[in-house]
Amino acid sequence: MQIRVADKAIDLSEGATCASVLAEGLSKKQFKNTVAAKCGETIFDLDRLIPAGCDELVPVFADTPEGLDVIRHSAAHIMAEAVKTLFPEAQVTIGPAIENGFYYDFAYKRPFTPEDLEAIEAEMERIVGRDHSFTCRLVSKDEALSLFKDMGEEYKLEIINDLGQDNYSLYSQGNFTDLCRGPHIPRTGMLKAVKLLSVAGAYWRGDEKNPMLQRIYGTAFANPKDLKTYLHRIEEAKKRDHRRLGTQLDLFSFSEEAGPGMVIWHPKGMLVRTILEDFERKEHLKRGYQIVQGPLILKRELWERSGHYENYRENMYFTEIDEQAYGIKPMNCLSHMLIYRSNIRSYRDLPQRYFELGMVHRHEKSGVLHGLSRVRAFTQDDAHIICRPDQLLEEITGVIQFVKDVAGLFGFDFELELSTRPEKSIGSDDDWERATTALTDALESVGLPYEINAGDGAFYGPKIDIKLRDALDRKWQCATVQCDFTLPERFDLHYIGQDGERHRPVMLHRVILGSVERFLGILIEHTGGAFPTWLAPTQVRILTVTDAQNDFAEACHKTLQGVGLRVEADTRNEKLGYKVREAQVEKIPYMLVIGDKEVADNVVNVRLRTGENLGTKTIDEVVDMIRNDCLEPFKRGGMSYSFF
Known part of the structure; x- marks a missing residue:
């Protein structure tokens, strides 16, 4: 019997393992970089016997996404061993690999400190140096319960009982044993580049009713060079953190008095929002949308009819008025269907395209709230396109082009995913098949690459998710388009066809930015708070050297304000260097410095927030320059826009 590895056919001997077969089929350099093996879609430990029926074995290299997941999951186990060594009373819960790293949650009597993290990391180095093997064994449920009961690991007992399996796999390295599906790297010594990053509180299973645990975050890479690059990016991300910049730029705040997850917008932040929302309204009108608005609360019966009450109510808020139950809307689709049905x-x-900048409320668990990225009250740039089935291709591709235009305007690259039917869903198999086919056809039509995200569609239909990639190469889920045959059926939407008969339309749910709050948080970090000039709350600040220039500064201020620019004048009796630094900290695009010479020559000295000095220019030249700066990103993307 033979098995293929790369381009080689390997003869299988009795008792052959993934490691022995790969060692024969790969070069020494390739095998040294191998952390696991893959057959079909399943990844195995290298010491695993060749799976029955496997005719091709693929190496999982350390520097691939799948290889990094194996490394990071193994690093989480090594970290857990280090914690148990230093803090024997700590109980272990779960420790998965996540994007760019890993974490492990521990139940311990006090929060871990930065000094604790240093000690844990040092202990991890000792464990790595011992080069212990990761070994796997299968045990019965009773054996697993007995083992973890003896260890005092109450959370593991809960996991075992909840899973309800007959058998469980356990992984051990050194003196540490964990409940785990695997796979893992062969030996602890293969962990070459690891760093613990932070500690945070996390509720057990994300529920605030459960005990608070201590979550230690870390990251691991295939080599120290990649780790160093990532840590540099982490430091840059801290500088760009939208929560810090939101305070520095006086854009928004949060207050425990108001309630967690509720954003309070300050004047400058609200101005940015208003400019962004005005842009969105104009763009939607240009693309054939109608602007609408529905109520904030709707009767519970409507949410029951739509399926939200059954499938989404844990994320909703409810209230009662005149003994009638109402649901505060988490999305805008119900009102839009009522608008369609009104005639x-x-x-x-058809198509009817309804657009609403709609405020929605969702009951997010307190443990996942995070700045603007995860809030409980937010505004969606929500639209619903109700169309004939034969119009689906054109409408879906139109949404994708809309997203492409807006992403390009802000300098984002993006990736596409097709998310298919989840386990918890409504609607017939035939409707789901038709909807999935429509989205697939549109993706093929635009010719952009996409991935399949199985089982992650909305409960009423499949969707295309668009993930933006920012300046730090991080991915953010923002735009989406969802194809829905089910809700038009439930709400009895119809149109009169050419044959004079009633026909059922299709509904597309879509957002371009998604949550306005979340998008602005992403944009702040993408730009480091230096908004493009057209969006900056203050575009120009006039800086005087002494009081002698105040009259000229006031005249310049009136001229700039008169042509629609957002301008401020700083005539305080402060040193010019101080004023310039303050304007740069506030990320103001243009500074116009005025001294006695500028007044005499009827010009201003133009400086940029980057520190570049453009020299002297007349006010008319400044106006033209700033206008061109505002319009340049629109022209670059082939879009037209009018500010002035």
Whole structure:
């Protein structure tokens, strides 16, 4: 019997393992970089016997995404061993690999300190140096319960009982044993580059009713060079953290008095929002959308009819008025369907495109709230396109082009995912098949690469998710388009066809930015708070050297303000260097410095927030320059826009 490795056919001997076969089929350099093996879609430990029926074995290299997951999951186990060594009373819970790293949650009597992290990291180095093997064994449920009961690991007992399996796999290295599906690197000594990053509180299973645990975050890479690059990016991310910049730029705040997850927008932040929302309204009108608005609360019966009550109510807020139950809307689709149903529609009237900058509320668990990224009250740039089935291709590709235009305007690259039917869903198999086919056809039509995200669609239909990639190469889920045959059926939407008969339309749910709050948080970090000039709350600040220039500064201020620029004048009796630094900290795009010479020559000295000095220019030249700066990103993307 033979098995393929790369381009080689390997003869299988009795008792052959993944490691022995790969060692024969790969070069020494390749095998040294191998951390696991893959057959089909399943990844195995290298010491695993060749799986039955496997005709091709693929190496999982350390520097691939799958290889990094194996390394990081193994690092989490090594970290847990170090914690148990230093803090024997700590109980272990779960420790998965996550994007760019790993974490492990521990139940311990006090929070871990930065000094504790240093000690844990040092102990991890000792464990790595011992080069212990990761070994796996399968045990019965009773054996697993007995083992973890003896160890005093109450959380593991809960996990075992909740899973309800007959058998469980256990992984051990050194003196540490954990409940785990694997796979892992062969030996602890293969962990070459690891760093613990932070500690945070986390509720057990993300529920604030459960005990608070201590979550230690870390990261690991295939080699020290990649780790160093990542740590540099982490430091840059800290500088760009939108929560810190939001305070520095006086954009927004949060208050425990108001409640967690509720954003309070300050004047400058609200101005940025208003400019962004005005842009969105204009863009939607240009693309054939109608602006609408629905109520904030709707009767519970409507949410029951739509399926939200059954499938989404744990994320909703409810209230009662005149003994009638109401749900505060978590999304805007119900009102839009009521608007459609308010008139008889002909096939000639379709598509109907309804756009709403709608405030919604979702009951997010307190443990996951994070700045603007995860809030409980936010505004969606939500739209619903109700169309004929034969119009789906054009409408879906139109949404993708809309997203592409807006992403390009802000300098984002993006990736596409097709998310298919989840386990918890409504609607017929036929409707789901038609919806998935429509999205697939649109993706093929635009010719952009995409990945399949199985089982992650909305409960009423499959979706295309668009993930933005920012300046630090991080991915953010923002835009989406969802194809829905089910809700039009439940709400009895119809149109009169050419044959004079009633026909069922299709509904597309879509957002371009997604949550306005979340998008602004992403944009702040993407730009480091230096908004593009067209979006900056203050575009120009005039800086005087002495009081003698105040009259000229006031005249310049009136001229700039008169043509629609957002301008401030700083005529305080402060040193010029101080004023310039303050304007740079506030990320103001243009500074116009005025001294006696500038007044005499009727010009201003133009400086940029980057520190570049453009020299002297007339006010008319400044106006033209700033206007061109505002319009340049729109021209670059082939979009037209009017500010002035």
